[in-house]
Amino acid sequence: MASDDVANLADSLAKTQVDESELSYKGQGLKLDNAQSVEKMVKAIEEFDGLRALRLEGNTIGVEAAQTIAKALQKKSDLQCCHWSDMFTGRLRAEIPPALNSLGDALITAGARLKVLDLSDNAFGPDGVKGIEKLLKSTACHTLQELGRHCCILAAALTVCHKESSALGAPLQLKVFIAGRNRLENDGATALAQAFQLIGSLEEVHMPQNGINHPGVTALATAMQHNPQLRVLNLNDNTFTKRGAIAMAEALKHLRNVQVINFGDCLVRSEGASAIAETLREGLPILKELNLSFGEITEEAALEVARSVQHKDQFEKLDLNGNSLGEEGCENLREVMEKMNMADKLGSLSDDEGEPEEDDDEEEEDDDDDDDEDVEEEEEEEEEEEEEEGEGEEEKSELNQFSTPPSAPRTPDVSTFLSFPSPDKLLRLGAKRSFLIQQQVDVSDVSKTVEAFLKISSVYKEDDAEVKSAVLESIDAVLCKAFLTPSFQGLSFMSSLLVMLGLLKVQTFSAFRPGLKTELICLLMDFTYSFSFCDATRILFLSKENKNKIICSSILLPRIMSSTILESITMHLHAFP
Structure with missing residues (x-):
């Protein structure tokens, strides 16, 4: 559900009408590494009089290519819409900040006044966001109306942008904010809430699937009261x-x-x-x-x-x-x-x-x-930390109040992670995370084992090697413990898994989460190729053509698993969208 919402929103942004003033390379799958690879594009940009919209989404752009494109944009003062989502696929994270810096500096130099800046579906993390921080705080973004991206640093930049634009007599009038599947959690949501409260012009807020709990929701609720023109509020799957x-x-x-x-x-x-x-x-x-x-x-x-x-x-x-x-x-x-x-x-x-x-x-x-x-424990710990730090430290700047957390987050325990799973909480469990999770999960209870499996799976990230490895190690540990326990009901486990995924209809079933199926397929693929699950047999259970690509997925199951269960999995997973 949340995944469909985000896809529809991205498509909505992509269909923004700019008439004949648009230059589009959308979805061409171009691999642009160096100056030579963008020669034709640069020439087209330079020769395009009155360029108002540039679509680069669906391509992959390296540092040198971005710098070359940036030179061409330095003279494009009419540019208003930058559709730059999904344009760093396969790039190292270290490449993304300099590429974004080059493009952002070019817009500032050109004196552009942006209305739309879409950087969604770029998994570049906090370092990547720093690459656009300068742009967001510049006059180029004082006229921004639609923004797709995330994180606390972005919240700080938006705040500075609003204050500086207000000082010039034309306050930032941000109308649409989209940040789906970014794991903002409470800290990110709270930081953004402060920015939203200050801006006050929002008409649409889309923040599905971000791991936000009631403290973050409450902060957002307060902020929404200060946006009287709000028409759409989408917080699905928090x-x-x-x-x-x-x-x-x-x-x-x-x-x-x-x-x-x-x-x-x-x-x-x-x-x-x-x-x-x-x-x-x-x-x-x-x-x-x-x-x-x-x-x-x-x-x-x-x-x-x-x-x-x-x-x-x-x-x-x-x-x-x-x-x-x-x-x-x-x-x-x-x-x-x-x-x-x-x-x-x-x-x-x-x-x-x-x-x-x-x-x-x-x-x-x-x-x-x-x-x-x-919440009470967190507040008590924060108060203790503040007392220990003393009163000698002064506030550095208003920006740092947003972008720099007041104290390091406490290390979560396994029960906290399993209650409200997130990639960050999993990583913060440390090197012994798989052992700790294995000890926590009661494999004598099939339903609890399935629930733990799905909750760990829910934080899986295909484009984050560290998170991916942590998820696979943790699942490997739990399933090894389960299937090596003589009393463990393997067939019941598989049946319950299908039920909780919504693939089998049972009168009293409790589906885990509708958006998990695709993640589970990716996880199972990596699980097969990365781990040797106990004394298991590799079984190919799904091979399906899905539009432009072939999804070939494998799962490791113990030899005790019957062919009937495997046939059932195959049959039901063939119904995946």
Whole structure:
């Protein structure tokens, strides 16, 4: 779901109309390493009078090539739109900052006034962001309206850009912000929230799948109140819990122009959904779409949400799929929508997880309590660290308050990682991470083993060698422990894995995350080629043509696995999109 949202958003940016003033090399797959490789492109740029948009996405550009292109851009003062997403594939991270610096300096030299800067789908990390920091703080970005990228450094640069542009009498009017699948987590979200609150002109915010928990969600909620023209708020696949959802519901009471709310896969839970329903009854008069899918919402709260949209004249779609309504609850929800003459506005309920058991309710409350304890512990530790540091240090600058963390993050334990997994938390477990995770996972419980496998898999990054290796080592350790345990139910493990991936339909199943399948395929491919999993047999189970490329995936399974299970995996994975 979140992956589809990000893809659609990127495509939306790509379709920005600039008439005949655009020069496009979009998606040509060019490998541009040196000056010679960009001769034709440079000539085209130089000869293009009134160039307003340059599309370089879908190519791979080296340092020398970027420097050569930059020289041609130094005279293009009319340039307004730079669509530069996905243009460093296969490049070393060390190459990216100088390449971006060259291009950014050229825009500054040219005196360009940008409206669109899209650098999404460039996995260049904090160092790469530093390559555009100078550009973002320059007058070239004072007119920026659409921005795709991430991180705390970017938040600091946006803040400086806004203040400097305001001093010149033309404040930054950023309207669209997109940062999907960037693992901003709470620190990044909080830093950006401060920038958003200052800017105040946002109309669309898209931050799906960023590992943000309720502290970050609460910070964003506060910031949204200061953006009265906000129309679209997409925080799909983050972890609100009831605290974050209630904070966001309160913030939405201050907004009148919101048309689309996407809090799917956000665990808003029943109390959070009820709070959102209350906000809907009181305000949001022109709301068109509401997505609260896969949020562990029960029947009573779901019915509250349904009734709250009754008098929204422009309302078009309500998504409550994947919650905990049960068959009777789903039917009651349909009846309520039908009585309001809004049956056609209700989305599918095919993935409903059934009524929660009492243990599930207790577990939900425990999870929220754990969240509270984690925050209190973090606050106490921060206070202790501040006392130890003393009062002798002065603030260096307003920029450093954003870009430099006040103290080093504490080392997470395994339970923290498994509760809210992220690449950073996995790496910070240290060299013994695989052993620590192996000891933590109770392989006597098949469901817990599957859940641990999927949570570790969820932080897998194909383009980050360190994270990739850490994920593979950790999974190898867990599965070795499991399959070498005589009492471990291997067949049950495989069946549960298929169920939690949503590949097998079971009445009481709990799907892990809809966006995980592609990541799992990539992980299994690397797992096969990188590790010798116990005394295992390499089995090729999937070979499929997918548009422009062949995906050939393998998995290592113990010899005890039956051919029936392997055939089942093959059959279901052939249905992957």
